[in-house]
Amino acid sequence: MEVMDKWVAEFFLRRQQNPRVYASPLLSALQPVDSDDCPKLKVTAVLRDISNSLIRGTVDEGMLDLLEILEKLLLEEHSVIMGSLKSAYCWTAVECTLRFMWPVTASDGFFGDALERIWRTRVGTLKERESDLVTRELLKWESDLNKAFEKPEIYQKIRETNIRYNAISHLNQLLKEQWALLGCSSLESVAQKRFLKRKDSPYASRRRGNDFGRAGNTIDNVNEELGIGERERGNGSNREIADDVDKVNQQEQEHEPSLNKGDMLVARELKDFLLEIQRLIDPSTRQDQEHDNAMDQSVDVTPQPDGANRTEAEDSEGTSSSRRVRPHLPTPEPLNVSPLKKGRLDRPRPRRPMKFWTPEEVAALREGVKEYGKSWKDIKNSNPVVLADRSEVDLKDKWRNLFGRQ
């Protein structure tokens, strides 16, 4: 059942809706069973933790811990440390420091402590082990922040920049890339392997033993657990799997009588997922399900995820069952979390210091409009030096001040 544990854990860690799963407790609960033979699952857990932290809008030193853990895990797997991880680490570190820069002068608050803790100690150990996280960017920030402790102008300048936005953007980018890199879940890939195997030799009945390697053994075991081992007759296997899931649900009910809506949702989702996998493993049972269980309660109980999916299945069933190649499986997409869009969770972003337009800048803008029209992006690109301090929106606003909105 260790395999099942792993798969269920993976399923929960990957689902992106209603993510109230806390990865570390979940994994530590399973820890005695699977010691350290599943690095992929650990990466999944860390990604889930990072996601959760982002959803809560927390970019703190706990996030730095998570990023460091992620780096170690990737190293163990001999994966490449992507640029996004480096950037995310750098900007998160700066943001963590910036949190302590709210006093007007550097010596007032805990800025010094933060420098010591984050940059001397933490980054120091990174340097010692020659981590890839130590980038030029990071070193530049280190020296800048150290200078800021001495020079009030630099302190002010850094204090007023919006680091948080950058940190969150890079963290989101990191999540996106890493979720994608993780690929499909192990349950899904096992199912796919098995499906391909069956496709290769359609007349072969059940496989046992070594020809499928260790994974083959485990999936067979699990199939037996689920009651889908005896599949030759096809009949009733879906009933059994559905009943099994129902049993699990009942057990959950017994232990936790106050199942809320979210948990019910999870249970149903899990059930759907298992049914999908079952169909994927052996498409022949699908027909049996449709025919034999037409009035079966398991069909009634089975929630219908979305109308389109359902009708598509019925269509293919009506014409030719072999047309259905691959059912839709919920391969998780990266969380589309955007805590920066609305409602800043902590202090509001400080307003960028106001700077009047120089005649040179105005001239550049005039030239630009003459050449490109109101394509502010092109205008900025055409003269990036003079207009370095002006965003595209700034250009638009200035033009409006010159001519529009009188």
Add this chain to the structure above:
DNA sequence: ATAGGGATAACT
């Protein structure tokens, strides 16, 4: 990416 509405700093 851009336009427009609106807030705020700077100015009169």
Add this chain to the structure above:
DNA sequence: AGTTATCCCTAT
């Protein structure tokens, strides 16, 4: 006070 210049947010 009112006005203007700049910056920010959001809908399209």
